[in-house]
Amino acid sequence: MRLILLGPPGAGKGTQAAFITEKFGIPQISTGDMLRAAVKAQTPLGLEAKKIMDTGGLVSDDIIIGLVRDRLQQPDCKNGYLFDGFPRTIPQADALKNARVALDYVVEIVVPEENIIERMSGRRVHPASGRSYHVTFNPPKTADTDDVTGEALVQRDDDREETVRHRLSVYREQTRPLVDYYSSWADTGSTDAPAYRQISGLGSVDEIRQRVFEALGA
Numbered sequence: 001m002r003l004i005l006l007g008p009p010g011a012g013k014g015t016q017a018a019f020i021t022e023k024f025g026i027p028q029i030s031t032g033d034m035l036r037a038a039v040k041a042q043t044p045l046g047l048e049a050k051k052i053m054d055t056g057g058l059v060s061d062d063i064i065i066g067l068v069r070d071r072l073q074q075p076d077c078k079n080g081y082l083f084d085g086f087p088r089t090i091p092q093a094d095a096l097k098n099a100r101v102a103l104d105y106v107v108e109i110v111v112p113e114e115n116i117i118e119r120m121s122g123r124r125v126h127p128a129s130g131r132s133y134h135v136t137f138n139p140p141k142t143a144d145t146d147d148v149t150g151e152a153l154v155q156r157d158d159d160r161e162e163t164v165r166h167r168l169s170v171y172r173e174q175t176r177p178l179v180d181y182y183s184s185w186a187d188t189g190s191t192d193a194p195a196y197r198q199i200s201g202l203g204s205v206d207e208i209r210q211r212v213f214e215a216l217g218a
């Protein structure tokens with residue numbers, strides 16, 4: 001299984017990615033998680049990326065494309081992969097296409113903007129694994145603690161309301177065009193075009209999981 005999860009910040013990409021990667025035994029390639037790991041390790045890339053991420057802007061295409069290219073060389077990508085938060089711009093999608101990276105599906109999770117702010121404000125994450133929870137909608141078994149490791153959960157630095165609003169406008173301008181990019185590619189019927197699936201991201205986490213699996217024929 002080789003797929004892209006597309007959708008605005010807070011759509012539930014990371015939440016659903018955990019179910020899909022487990023089901024298919026494939027790695028999650030989340031450029032956001034990779035950048036946050038670089039920030040935590042204080043690498044030169046991390047120090048540069050942090051300034052951009054804190055404002056809600058996008059890290060440069062060259063950096064992101066290089067990160068993903070290296071990640072795809074790892075042996076665990078042999079049987080498939082799930083892209084979460086990548087591609088996010090037309091040049092990133094073109095880079096994937098030009099490198100002939102195979103894709104079976106693009107799944108778009110649709111959530112209206114008015115629902116996104118409340119999702120982000122209650123989000124808590126486990127930094128080491130990238131697992132996300134929500135204080136009301138998807139709470140951990142024990143407050144502020146990761147279900148799997150028992151380690152502390154934290155709030156993401158870019159989940160402040162004004163940063164979320166900026167991330168949403170960046171999504172509208174730079175990432176939303178990928179909906180057309182991939183759906184019109186699928187419409188050509190070309191054999192290397194991934195199938196395009198659009199699902200509503202409104203409902204419980206479990207309902208969305210069922211929708212996603214159905215969209216993937218699983």
Ligand code: AP5
Pocket residue numbers: 007008009010011012013014015016031032033035052053054056057058059060064084085086087088092119120122123124132133134135137138158167201202203204205206208
């Ligand atoms: P990234 O980490 O990719 O963030 P994002 O796309 O903005 O998406 P989020 O992680 O915020 O949302 P999500 O869809 O994963 O939602 P989640 O499942 O957590 O990127 C961060 C930054 O890194 C970017 O701003 C940029 O600076 C940089 N970057 C990353 N990739 C880049 C790239 N390719 N190019 C350039 N720059 C890049 O869910 C959200 C909340 O909702 C959680 O609390 C969750 O518990 C809750 N929730 C989930 N499902 C439901 C449900 N069904 N009902 C109610 N609540 C729910």
Ligand code: ZN
Pocket residue numbers: 013014015032084085
């Ligand atoms: Zn995410």
